[in-house]
Amino acid sequence: MSVRYFVKKISLKFSVMMTTVVLAAMLVWLAAAYRENGSRAIFLPDQVMTLFPDPKPLTAFAFTDHENRVFDLSRLKGKWSFLFFGYTHCPDICPTTLATLARAHENIAKSTAGAKDVQFVFISVDPNRDTASKLGQYVSYFDATFLGVTGDDAQLGKLAGQLGAAYQVEVKPGAENYPVYHAAAVFLVDPRARYLAVFAPPLDAQEVGRRFEVLRQLDGPKAI
Amino acid sequence: MRWRHSVFAGLMSALTALAAATEDAGITVRDAWVRETPPGMAMTAGYMVLQNKTSRRQVLVAARSSGFETVTIHRTVAKEGMTGMEHSPQIQLLPNASLPFAPGGYHLMLLNPKRTLHAGDRVEITLEFRGGLVLPVAYEVRR
Numbered sequence: 001m002s003v004r005y006f007v008k009k010i011s012l013k014f015s016v017m018m019t020t021v022v023l024a025a026m027l028v029w030l031a032a033a034y035r036e037n038g039s040r041a042i043f044l045p046d047q048v049m050t051l052f053p054d055p056k057p058l059t060a061f062a063f064t065d066h067e068n069r070v071f072d073l074s075r076l077k078g079k080w081s082f083l084f085f086g087y088t089h090c091p092d093i094c095p096t097t098l099a100t101l102a103r104a105h106e107n108i109a110k111s112t113a114g115a116k117d118v119q120f121v122f123i124s125v126d127p128n129r130d131t132a133s134k135l136g137q138y139v140s141y142f143d144a145t146f147l148g149v150t151g152d153d154a155q156l157g158k159l160a161g162q163l164g165a166a167y168q169v170e171v172k173p174g175a176e177n178y179p180v181y182h183a184a185a186v187f188l189v190d191p192r193a194r195y196l197a198v199f200a201p202p203l204d205a206q207e208v209g210r211r212f213e214v215l216r217q218l219d220g221p222k223a224i
Numbered sequence: 225m226r227w228r229h230s231v232f233a234g235l236m237s238a239l240t241a242l243a244a245a246t247e248d249a250g251i252t253v254r255d256a257w258v259r260e261t262p263p264g265m266a267m268t269a270g271y272m273v274l275q276n277k278t279s280r281r282q283v284l285v286a287a288r289s290s291g292f293e294t295v296t297i298h299r300t301v302a303k304e305g306m307t308g309m310e311h312s313p314q315i316q317l318l319p320n321a322s323l324p325f326a327p328g329g330y331h332l333m334l335l336n337p338k339r340t341l342h343a344g345d346r347v348e349i350t351l352e353f354r355g356g357l358v359l360p361v362a363y364e365v366r367r
C-alpha cells in the first residue's frame with residue numbers, strides 16, 4: 001500500500017515568527033484606558049492577542065470559497081478578516097474555535113460599529129476531503145455568514161507562510177481518516193489586507209471581541 | 225432454553241456487581257457531554273470531568289459505546305506550533321484527584337454515530353478501568 005505525504009512545514013519560519021511575536025508583544029492594549037484617561041497609550045504584553053506594530057501587507061494567493069467563487073487577496077480588502085486554518089474532520093479544536101468565533105461575531109455585531117465590515121474565514125488545509133459543498137454545510141452550521149475556503153497545497157502554503165500558520169497533512173489514499181496538524185491561532189487581517197494581529201488559543205469570545213473593538217477604533221474610519 | 229436465561233441473568237448481576245464495585249472504588253464522572261455533530265460530519269468528541277476519589281491510582285484503559293462505530297481516547301497536542309490529535313491508550317488518574325476531558329485536551333473521539341445526534345439527546349458511553357471496573361456514563365449532547 002502506497003502512502004503519499006503532503007507535508008508543508010513552516011516550522012523554522014514559525015519559530016522566527018514566534019520570536020518576532022514575543023518581541024512585538026508590547027501591546028496597545030491599554031488603549032481603552034488611554035481613551036478614558038486622555039493619557040498616552042501604554043504598551044503591555046498580552047496573553048490573548050499579539051499586535052504587530054508594523055503590519056505586513058499580504059501578497060497574492062488564490063483559493064475557492066464554499067460557493068465556488070474565487071477567494072483571493074482582493075477578498076481581504078475593505079473588510080476586517082478573522083482567519084482560521086483547520087479541516088472539517090476535526091472533532092475537537094476546529095468546532096471549538098468556530099463556535100467561539102461565532103460568539104465573538106455575535107458580540108461584535110452588537111457593538112455600535114456592528115459587524116458589517118467583518119468576515120470570518122475558515123481555511124481548510126484538507127482540500128482532499130473538504131469540497132466546496134462540504135465546507136459550506138460545515139461553516140454555516142456555526143454561523144450563516146462564515147466563509148469556508150480552500151485551495152491546493154501551493155496556494156495554501158502562500159497564505160499560511162505569510163501568517164506563520166504551520167500545517168501538515170498526511171493524506172493516505174483510500175483511507176477515511178488521516179492525521180492533520182494545523183495552527184490553533186486565529187489571524188486578524190485589517191481592511192488593507194495587512195496581517196495585523198494574532199489571537200492565541202484557547203480563545204475566549206468576549207476577549208477576542210473586546211480587543212477587536214479597540215483595534216477597530218484605533219484604526220479609525222480612514223481604513224476603508 | 226432456560227439455562228440461557230439464567231446465564232444471562234448471572235452475567236447481568238456480575239456486571240451490576242462490577243458497576244457497584246466501581247461506585248465503591250469511588251470513580252465518578254461529572255459534566256459529561258458530547259458535541260452535536262455538524263451536518264454531514266461523522267465524528268465528534270466527548271468531554272467530562274473524571275474524579276478519582278480513592279486513595280489509589282486508577283487507569284482508564286478504554287471506552288466503548290453502542291452508539292458509535294468506534295470510541296477512542298484522544299488528546300489534542302501541540303507540535304511545532306501546530307495542534308493535532310494523538311491516541312492516548314492509558315490515562316492515569318492520580319489518587320484523590322480529578323482529570324478534565326475538555327476541548328483542546330483529552331477527549332473521547334467518537335466515530336460514525338449510529339444515529340444523528342441532536343442537542344438534548346443522551347448517549348451512553350462505558351468507561352473501562354484497569355482491574356475490570358466498568359462505569360457506564362450518560363453524556364448529554366450539546367451544541
Ligand SMILES: [Cu+2]
Pocket residue numbers: 091092298299309331332333
Ligand atoms: Cu480526537
